[in-house]
Amino acid sequence: MRRFGAWPAWAFMALFFAVPLAALLPEALGDGGSAFGRLFGNPLFLGALRNTLALGLAAGAVSALVGTCIAIELARQGPARRQWMMTLLGLPLAFSGLVIAYGFILAFGRAGFVTQLLAALGGDPAVIGSWIYSVAGLGMAYAYYLIPRVALSLYPVFANLDLRPVQAARTLGASRARAFWDTVVPEVLPSVLSNACMVAAIAMGTYGTALALVGTQLNILPLMLLAQVSDGGSDFAVAAALSLVLMVVCVLVMGVGDVFTRRRERAAAGAGH
Secondary structure, eight states: TTTTTTTTHHHHHHHIIIHHHHHHHHHHHHHHHHHHHHHHTOHHHHHHHHHHHHHHHHHHHHHHHHHHHHHHHHHOOHHHHHHHHHEEEEEEEHHHHHHHHHHHHHHHHHHHHHHHHHHHHHHOOHHHHHGGHHHHHHHHHHHHHHHHHHHHHHHHHHHHHOOOHHHHHHHHOOOOOIIIIIIIIIHHHHHOOOOOOOOHHHHHHHHHHHHHHTTSSSSHHHHHHHHHTTTTOOOOHHHHHHHHHHHHHHHHHHHHHHHHHHHHHHHHHHOOO
């Protein structure tokens, strides 16, 4: 295992990342890279990039905040209750993007039961029902299955958290909030930010839920890419260039999370010495 244990992972990365990337580069960079010029000259590109970043950052922030609270609650529960709570958390991860989008339409669409309930209380169903088809509504749909990812990833962090510094701070006279802020937050913040960046990158690159929920009404990079490679698309060089741009955006966001993780590891190593 020490000698060959990493080979399956390397083979997977080569087959599903390196080979497709090697196929995209000649297509995107051919003809002097003119495909990037056509892409950046597209009047829809900047809006799609802005919407994609807003969608990813909003979904990542909401998912990290709610997922952290759930992870703290999981760590506080007994084994039996924690087991069924984790089972419930895993359910959204089993649903496809189409099922999630359909569920949100049934709940929050123009004829959804939540929309009709709010309309009975005096709300405008046209205004309420259109919200789910916006960037904010799509971000909420993404958060539905990204929150469990964050919670299940952060649960071990809080379950194995050393509470002795908190107790020492309380003994020295610190308030509960001040003890938590000075001892727990610095310990868990890198993990929380790293998970937020991870789910933000997932939200930026996902298109299944967006396609089922909003169709082509929302201008984001994944749907713009889908339009380029669908039956109506013909400029495959631009599609390749757009794929590379989307990949770079996602890699940069995940790289920010990796920076936080590495800083925590270096701090832990320094404290150990």
